[in-house]
Amino acid sequence: MIDEEHFIETWYAVKVLCSKNGNSLYFELTFLYNSIREIQEKKMNQLSLCPLLALCLILIPTQKSFARSSKERRADPIEYSKKMTARIALGKIEYFIESKKGAGPKHDADCEDGIFFNDRFLVVIDGATDKSGRTYGPQKKKGGRIASELICRAFRELPPGADRETILKRIQMYFKAFHNRHGNVDFVGKPHFRPTACVIWFDLERNELVALGDCKARIDGKVFNDEEKLVDLLNAGFRKTVINKLGQSDRDVQESDLGRSYIMPLLKAQGRYQNNPEAPEAFQYWVIDGFPIPQEKVLSWSFSKAPEVVELSSDGYLTFPEKLEITSYESALTDALKKDPLRIGANPSTKGLTAGKKSFDDRAVLIFR
Numbered sequence: 001m002i003d004e005e006h007f008i009e010t011w012y013a014v015k016v017l018c019s020k021n022g023n024s025l026y027f028e029l030t031f032l033y034n035s036i037r038e039i040q041e042k043k044m045n046q047l048s049l050c051p052l053l054a055l056c057l058i059l060i061p062t063q064k065s066f067a068r069s070s071k072e073r074r075a076d077p078i079e080y081s082k083k084m085t086a087r088i089a090l091g092k093i094e095y096f097i098e099s100k101k102g103a104g105p106k107h108d109a110d111c112e113d114g115i116f117f118n119d120r121f122l123v124v125i126d127g128a129t130d131k132s133g134r135t136y137g138p139q140k141k142k143g144g145r146i147a148s149e150l151i152c153r154a155f156r157e158l159p160p161g162a163d164r165e166t167i168l169k170r171i172q173m174y175f176k177a178f179h180n181r182h183g184n185v186d187f188v189g190k191p192h193f194r195p196t197a198c199v200i201w202f203d204l205e206r207n208e209l210v211a212l213g214d215c216k217a218r219i220d221g222k223v224f225n226d227e228e229k230l231v232d233l234l235n236a237g238f239r240k241t242v243i244n245k246l247g248q249s250d251r252d253v254q255e256s257d258l259g260r261s262y263i264m265p266l267l268k269a270q271g272r273y274q275n276n277p278e279a280p281e282a283f284q285y286w287v288i289d290g291f292p293i294p295q296e297k298v299l300s301w302s303f304s305k306a307p308e309v310v311e312l313s314s315d316g317y318l319t320f321p322e323k324l325e326i327t328s329y330e331s332a333l334t335d336a337l338k339k340d341p342l343r344i345g346a347n348p349s350t351k352g353l354t355a356g357k358k359s360f361d362d363r364a365v366l367i368f369r
Contacts, residue, residue: 078095078097078114078115078116080097080098080099080103080107080108080111081096081097081098081102081103081104081108082096083095083096083326083327084096086117088117088118088119088368089119090119090204090306090368091368091369092368092369093117093122093366093367093368094326094366094367094369095115095117095326095364095365095366095367096326096329096330096363096364096365097111097113097114097115097362097363097364097365098111098358098359098362098363099111099358099362100316100357100358100359100360100361100362100363101356101357101358102357102358109139109141109145110142110145111145111362112126112127112128112129112130112142112144112145112147112148112197112362113125113126113127113148113314113316113362113363113364114127114148114149114151114152114197114364115364115366116151116152116155116156117366117368118155119204120203120204120205121155121158121201121202121203121204122201122202122204122310122312122366122368123151123152123155123199123200123201123312123366124199124200124201124215124312124313124314124364124365124366125147125148125151125152125197125198125199125215125314125364126148126197126198126199126213126214126215126314126315126316126362126364127142127143127144127145127146127147127148127195127196127197127362128143128144128147128196128197128198128287129144129351129361130142130143130144131192131264131267131268132190132192132193132268134185134193136182143193143194143195143196144195144196144197146178146195147175147195147196147197147288147289148197150171150174150175150178150195151171151174151197151199151288153174154167154170154171154173154174155167155201157170158170163206164203164208164210164298164300165295167201167210168293168298171199171288172288172290172292175195175288175289175290176290178195178290179290187290190271191271191272191274191275191289192267192268192271194271194274194289194290194291195289195290196274196287196288196289197213197287197288197289198211198212198213198214198215198287198288198314198315199211199212199213199215199288200212200213200215200216200217200225200312201312202217202219202310202312202368204306204368206302207302207303207304207305207306207307208300208301208302208303209224209300209301209303210298210299210300211224211225211298211299211300212286212287212288212293212297212298212299213285213286213287213288214228214229214232214315215312215313215314215315216312216313216315216320217310217311217312217313218309218310218311218320219301219303219307219309219310219311220307220308220309221309223320224301225299229285230282230283231270231273231283231285232349232350235263235266235267235270235350236343236348236349236350237348238259238262238263238266239257239259239260239262239263239344239348239349239350239351240259240344240348241259242258242259242262242263243257243258243259243342243344244344246258246259250341250342253342253344253352253354254341254342254352254353254354254355255354255355257342257351257352257354259344260350260351260352263350267350270283273285274286274287274289274291275287275289275291275292275293277294286298308369309324309367309368309369310366310367310368311324311365311366311367311368312365312366313329313363313364313365313366314361314362314363314364314365315361316333316359316360316361316362316363316364317329317332317333317363317365318332318333318336318347319332319336324367324369326365326367329365333359333363337353337359337360340352341353341360343360
């Protein structure tokens with residue numbers, strides 16, 4: 001029999017081995033380790049060594065072929081602040097991604113949105129704007145950036161044939177591993193400290209669209225997942241009311257948005273509704289943050305045939321333009337910011353354009369034809 005202490009010793013030994021041979025197995029065992037901890041919390045304090053070794057023996061030989069297939073399917077590094085094109089097996093990709101601060105290597109590193117694509121998957125990620133003030137690692141990455149990178153990494157290292165449930169489990173595994181590395185942070189009691197992201201992806205093999213959070217899609221001209229969550233609508237309304245009541249000018253708000261200052265405690269507190277099935281249903285919302293998501297809360301749409309055009313975008317873009325061009329997305333955003341830079345007009349938001357920023361939020365769009 002083996003207890004947790006002995007398993008941890010084995011786990012670290014395998015981690016060292018994998019550091020020389022790729023880390024896919026390390027994350028598989030991290031997932032296993034988390035499972036063992038859950039079992040032990042239920043007072044099943046010992047596990048048989050034989051099944052553990054059997055599982056390892058199954059995993060180890062598959063890693064070379066798994067890593068090879070993953071490498072073959074890996075997309076080129078994402079370029080920021082320029083319209084990019086690429087070819088995949090089934091068609092052509094166009095994409096654009098930029099930080100709300102504009103172009104430049106430093107701003108690129110701060111961008112919390114993400115894009116991933118290969119011959120099977122088209123993915124857009126919207127890392128949640130940090131509200132905790134906490135950063136991670138020597139590069140001082142914020143939670144939204146961490147979340148975006150973890151999701152991209154999960155898609156890069158998916159096993160062949162992974163379905164929606166497998167993909168989400170793999171993403172959660174990466175988040176759990178991150179939580180374990182930062183055990184001094186109360187991710188349970190303080191949800192606003194969790195690295196969080198919305199994600200939308202199209203599976204070209206299964207002709208399936210999957211969404212968690214407020215990224216949106218347009219498939220052959222039909223829009224999917226463009227409804228705003230109630231907590232955001234309420235907070236946006238509060239912010240607009242405060243700014244109007246105080247009579248702040250555009251310049252005042254861009255220098256010091258007192259409306260956003262007013263709702264910031266609410267934005268932090270709304271984490272109690274995040275991935276929480278016990279919260280009032282009207283306020284619940286579901287995102288990627290490493291905590292459980294009921295399968296029925298994962299939105300998905302299946303298509304009887306392969307679409308001609310797939311457009312995916314983060315909420316840094318307000319609408320879908322008439323023309324299927326990156327320049328049209330940018331033009332529509334520019335026009336919207338000219339008309340309502342504070343975002344307190346007909347479609348209010350929890351944040352607007354502030355001093356020194358090029359837009360109100362990071363943005364990413366991917367078009368497949």
